[in-house]
Amino acid sequence: MNVVTKISEHIKQKGLRATLAKVWKHYVFSHQELLWMERDLVSPVPPHSLKPYPPLRVVKITPDNASAFARYFGDRVGTMAELANEGHTGHMHLDDHGDAVAFIWGSARDYFDRHYYGCMFPVKPGEFFEFGGELTRSYWGTELSVDLQLELWKAMAAQGCDKVVDVCEFHNIPALKLHLRMGYTEQGRIMNVYTLFARWRFYRETRYSGSRLDALRKPSRPSVTATAT
Structure with a gap:
Protein backbone atom coordinates (compact mmCIF):
# COMPACT_ATOMS: atom_id res chain seq x y z
CA MET A 1 0.00 0.00 0.00
CA ASN A 2 1.52 3.33 -1.09
CA VAL A 3 1.48 6.58 0.90
CA VAL A 4 -1.46 8.11 -1.02
CA THR A 5 -3.59 5.00 -0.46
CA LYS A 6 -2.73 4.96 3.25
CA ILE A 7 -3.69 8.63 3.62
CA SER A 8 -6.96 8.06 1.76
CA GLU A 9 -7.88 5.14 4.02
CA HIS A 10 -6.98 7.16 7.12
CA ILE A 11 -9.23 10.04 6.00
CA LYS A 12 -12.16 7.64 5.60
CA GLN A 13 -11.57 6.19 9.08
CA LYS A 14 -10.45 9.22 11.13
CA GLY A 15 -11.48 12.29 9.15
CA LEU A 16 -9.50 15.01 7.39
CA ARG A 17 -8.39 17.00 10.44
CA ALA A 18 -6.99 13.98 12.26
CA THR A 19 -5.26 12.82 9.09
CA LEU A 20 -3.61 16.19 8.47
CA ALA A 21 -2.40 16.27 12.07
CA LYS A 22 -0.89 12.81 11.71
CA VAL A 23 0.78 13.66 8.39
CA TRP A 24 2.26 16.85 9.88
CA LEU A 35 9.12 12.96 31.71
CA TRP A 36 11.91 11.81 34.01
CA MET A 37 10.65 9.54 36.82
CA GLU A 38 12.43 7.94 39.76
CA ARG A 39 11.93 5.50 42.61
CA ASP A 40 13.93 3.83 45.34
CA LEU A 41 14.27 0.04 45.24
CA VAL A 42 13.11 -0.77 48.77
CA SER A 43 9.74 0.95 49.31
CA PRO A 44 6.86 -1.49 48.85
CA VAL A 45 4.72 -1.26 45.74
CA PRO A 46 1.28 0.25 46.49
CA PRO A 47 -1.70 -2.15 46.52
CA HIS A 48 -3.20 -2.94 43.13
CA SER A 49 -6.02 -4.98 41.58
CA LEU A 50 -4.12 -6.51 38.66
CA LYS A 51 -4.98 -10.00 37.45
CA PRO A 52 -2.77 -13.02 38.22
CA TYR A 53 -0.97 -14.81 35.39
CA PRO A 54 0.35 -18.35 34.73
CA PRO A 55 3.85 -19.21 36.02
CA LEU A 56 6.71 -17.96 33.85
CA ARG A 57 10.45 -18.48 33.89
CA VAL A 58 12.73 -15.45 34.32
CA VAL A 59 15.93 -15.64 32.27
CA LYS A 60 18.75 -13.16 31.78
CA ILE A 61 18.98 -12.08 28.14
CA THR A 62 22.20 -13.03 26.35
CA PRO A 63 23.29 -12.94 22.71
CA ASP A 64 22.87 -16.71 22.60
CA ASN A 65 19.26 -16.89 23.79
CA ALA A 66 17.82 -13.83 21.99
CA SER A 67 16.11 -16.20 19.55
CA GLY A 78 18.76 -8.46 16.69
CA THR A 79 18.21 -5.54 19.05
CA MET A 80 18.02 -7.83 22.08
CA ALA A 81 21.31 -9.47 21.11
CA GLU A 82 22.94 -6.05 20.60
CA LEU A 83 21.86 -4.77 24.00
CA ALA A 84 23.15 -7.93 25.69
CA ASN A 85 26.47 -7.59 23.87
CA GLU A 86 26.75 -4.02 25.15
CA GLY A 87 26.60 -5.30 28.73
CA HIS A 88 23.18 -4.02 29.77
CA THR A 89 21.11 -6.15 32.15
CA GLY A 90 18.04 -7.61 30.49
CA HIS A 91 15.39 -10.06 31.71
CA MET A 92 12.86 -11.95 29.65
CA HIS A 93 9.95 -13.97 30.98
CA LEU A 94 9.42 -17.25 29.14
CA ASP A 95 6.23 -19.29 28.80
CA ASP A 96 5.95 -23.07 28.74
CA HIS A 97 7.11 -23.13 25.12
CA GLY A 98 10.28 -21.18 25.83
CA ASP A 99 9.00 -18.06 24.05
CA ALA A 100 9.58 -14.62 25.55
CA VAL A 101 6.28 -12.94 26.50
CA ALA A 102 7.80 -9.95 28.31
CA PHE A 103 11.15 -8.21 28.67
CA ILE A 104 12.82 -5.26 30.38
CA TRP A 105 16.29 -3.70 30.50
CA GLY A 106 18.45 -1.76 32.93
CA SER A 107 21.71 0.15 32.51
CA ALA A 108 23.93 1.24 35.41
CA ARG A 109 25.80 3.66 33.13
CA ASP A 110 24.84 6.43 30.72
CA TYR A 111 22.57 4.92 28.09
CA PHE A 112 22.59 6.04 24.47
CA ASP A 113 19.29 5.00 22.94
CA ARG A 114 20.16 4.57 19.27
CA HIS A 115 17.22 2.23 18.63
CA TYR A 116 14.33 4.60 19.39
CA TYR A 117 14.80 8.17 20.62
CA GLY A 118 18.39 8.56 19.45
CA CYS A 119 19.63 10.50 22.48
CA MET A 120 21.77 10.00 25.58
CA PHE A 121 20.17 9.38 28.96
CA PRO A 122 22.69 10.18 31.73
CA VAL A 123 22.82 7.96 34.81
CA LYS A 124 24.24 9.08 38.17
CA PRO A 125 26.23 6.83 40.53
CA GLY A 126 23.90 4.53 42.47
CA GLU A 127 21.14 4.81 39.86
CA PHE A 128 20.21 2.65 36.94
CA PHE A 129 18.22 3.59 33.85
CA GLU A 130 15.24 1.31 33.16
CA PHE A 131 14.09 1.00 29.55
CA GLY A 132 12.45 -1.21 26.96
CA GLY A 133 9.84 -2.85 29.17
CA GLU A 134 7.14 -4.58 27.13
CA LEU A 135 4.56 -7.36 27.49
CA THR A 136 2.59 -9.27 24.88
CA ARG A 137 -1.07 -8.25 24.70
CA SER A 138 -2.33 -11.38 26.49
CA TYR A 139 -0.49 -10.25 29.65
CA TRP A 140 -1.73 -6.65 29.69
CA GLY A 141 -3.51 -5.85 32.93
CA THR A 142 -1.79 -8.64 34.86
CA GLU A 143 0.63 -8.63 37.79
CA LEU A 144 3.41 -9.34 35.32
CA SER A 145 3.77 -5.57 34.75
CA VAL A 146 4.77 -5.31 38.42
CA ASP A 147 6.82 -8.50 38.74
CA LEU A 148 8.73 -7.66 35.56
CA GLN A 149 10.13 -4.57 37.26
CA LEU A 150 10.62 -6.10 40.70
CA GLU A 151 12.84 -8.84 39.27
CA LEU A 152 14.98 -6.26 37.49
CA TRP A 153 15.21 -4.05 40.59
CA LYS A 154 16.46 -7.04 42.57
CA ALA A 155 19.16 -7.76 39.99
CA MET A 156 20.26 -4.12 39.81
CA HIS A 171 1.05 11.33 25.97
CA ASN A 172 1.45 7.65 26.90
CA ILE A 173 -1.30 7.61 29.51
CA PRO A 174 -1.24 3.82 30.25
CA ALA A 175 2.52 3.95 30.89
CA LEU A 176 2.20 7.01 33.13
CA LYS A 177 -0.54 5.30 35.15
CA LEU A 178 1.70 2.27 35.51
CA HIS A 179 4.47 4.48 36.90
CA LEU A 180 2.11 6.01 39.43
CA ARG A 181 0.84 2.57 40.39
CA MET A 182 4.44 1.46 40.99
CA GLY A 183 5.15 4.41 43.26
CA TYR A 184 7.37 6.47 40.94
CA THR A 185 7.70 10.22 41.49
CA GLU A 186 8.42 13.00 39.02
CA GLN A 187 11.89 14.54 38.90
CA THR A 195 11.93 15.62 14.84
CA LEU A 196 12.03 17.65 11.62
CA PHE A 197 10.98 16.19 8.25
CA ALA A 198 11.29 12.65 9.70
CA ARG A 199 15.05 13.01 9.40
CA TRP A 200 16.69 15.45 11.80
CA ARG A 201 16.36 15.26 15.58
CA PHE A 202 17.14 17.84 18.24
CA TYR A 203 17.13 17.50 22.01
CA ARG A 204 16.65 19.89 24.89
CA GLU A 205 16.09 19.37 28.61
CA THR A 206 13.65 21.61 30.46
CA ARG A 207 12.42 21.70 34.05
CA TYR A 208 9.08 22.26 35.73
CA SER A 209 7.70 22.63 39.24
CA GLY A 210 4.77 20.87 40.82
CA SER A 211 3.23 17.80 39.19
CA ARG A 212 2.08 17.23 35.63
CA LEU A 213 0.37 13.97 36.56
CA ASP A 214 -2.16 15.04 39.19
CA ALA A 215 -5.05 14.47 36.77
CA LEU A 216 -4.08 10.80 36.48
CA ARG A 217 -4.01 10.11 40.19
CA LYS A 218 -6.98 8.27 41.62
CA PRO A 219 -8.78 10.38 44.24
CA SER A 220 -8.40 9.08 47.75
CA ARG A 221 -11.48 7.60 49.31
CA PRO A 222 -13.14 9.92 51.87
CA SER A 223 -12.84 8.83 55.45
CA VAL A 224 -15.94 7.35 57.03
CA THR A 225 -17.18 9.12 60.14
CA ALA A 226 -19.96 8.13 62.52
CA THR A 227 -23.12 10.24 62.42
CA ALA A 228 -25.63 10.69 65.20
CA THR A 229 -29.10 9.27 64.66
Missing part, protein backbone atom coordinates in the same frame (compact mmCIF):
# COMPACT_ATOMS: atom_id res chain seq x y z
CA LYS A 25 3.60 14.96 12.89
CA HIS A 26 5.05 12.13 10.83
CA TYR A 27 6.47 13.99 7.85
CA VAL A 28 7.03 17.59 8.97
CA PHE A 29 7.46 18.22 12.69
CA SER A 30 6.89 16.36 15.94
CA HIS A 31 7.69 17.05 19.58
CA GLN A 32 7.86 14.37 22.25
CA GLU A 33 8.02 15.23 25.94
CA LEU A 34 9.74 12.53 28.00
CA ALA A 68 13.44 -16.69 22.24
CA PHE A 69 11.95 -13.37 21.04
CA ALA A 70 11.24 -14.70 17.55
CA ARG A 71 7.60 -15.70 18.08
CA TYR A 72 6.14 -12.59 19.75
CA PHE A 73 8.85 -9.97 19.16
CA GLY A 74 10.33 -11.12 15.87
CA ASP A 75 11.60 -7.68 14.89
CA ARG A 76 13.50 -7.31 18.19
CA VAL A 77 15.77 -10.38 18.04
CA ALA A 157 20.32 -3.78 43.61
CA ALA A 158 22.77 -6.70 43.63
CA GLN A 159 24.97 -4.56 41.35
CA GLY A 160 25.03 -1.74 43.92
CA CYS A 161 22.12 0.39 42.66
CA ASP A 162 19.61 1.94 45.07
CA LYS A 163 17.46 3.99 42.69
CA VAL A 164 15.72 3.40 39.35
CA VAL A 165 15.21 6.26 36.88
CA ASP A 166 13.51 6.26 33.51
CA VAL A 167 11.57 8.46 31.09
CA CYS A 168 7.96 8.20 30.00
CA GLU A 169 6.30 10.00 27.10
CA PHE A 170 3.75 12.50 28.41
CA GLY A 188 10.63 17.80 37.42
CA ARG A 189 12.75 17.28 34.29
CA ILE A 190 11.68 16.76 30.69
CA MET A 191 13.76 15.46 27.79
CA ASN A 192 12.29 17.17 24.73
CA VAL A 193 12.77 15.31 21.45
CA TYR A 194 12.09 17.31 18.25
